[in-house]
Amino acid sequence: MEAVSALRSKVTDAAGVNKKIYCSLLMDEISIRQHVEWDGTKFSGYIDFGGEVKYDDDDSKIATQALVIMVNAVNGHWKVPIGYFLTNGLNSSDRANLVNESLILLHENGVEVVSLTFDGTSTNIAMANVLGANMNFCSLITKFKHPVSKSDVHILLDACHMLKLIRNCLASKGSFVDQNGRLIKWDYIVRLERYQREEGLVAATKLRRRHIQ
Structure with a gap:
């Protein structure tokens, strides 16, 4: 995976000067044109989460959005997209699962994620609650535990969208x-x-x- 190779290179370079890579995880969803196409061997245009991520409705619906996940260096000047998923109405639990899978992947490759940024849509707010935060303004908890390191991952709602x-x-x-x-x-x-x-x-x-x- 090219993105993982790029991250490993950044981690190796940082280790050479006795530094650790800290990143913010970003996720956003963009609308795409609904279209199914046959390339001679397979159809494309349906929901697709890749080979390693399982989803109940995978391949059964035409994709309407692309969910993009990216890391942005906090103590550096670079960003790397680590994956995109073709979706159709992804719920909060599945979004939370993708976030956790991303955090695990990054941790395994030496990247420490300190924050998560996303739009303030109702599904994303529900996702934050599934992850362990509490986005109710009366009992606000804007962080959750990393699935591996158990360190705090802080939630930052996208200011422009808010x-x-x-x-x-x-x-x-x-x-x-x-x-x-x-x-x-x-x-x-x-x-x-x-x-x-x-x-x-x-x-x-x-x-x-x-x-x-």
């Missing part, structure tokens, strides 16, 4: 109330964007019409 979720929630609800009882209204943002267009000026917030549509 901002989009907050924006969408504010647009849907219409208003929030802050800790001091002051009203935060979506209409303020709509009016600011309209004012910018009418005056021909753009504030430092870089607010555009596409952000409120």
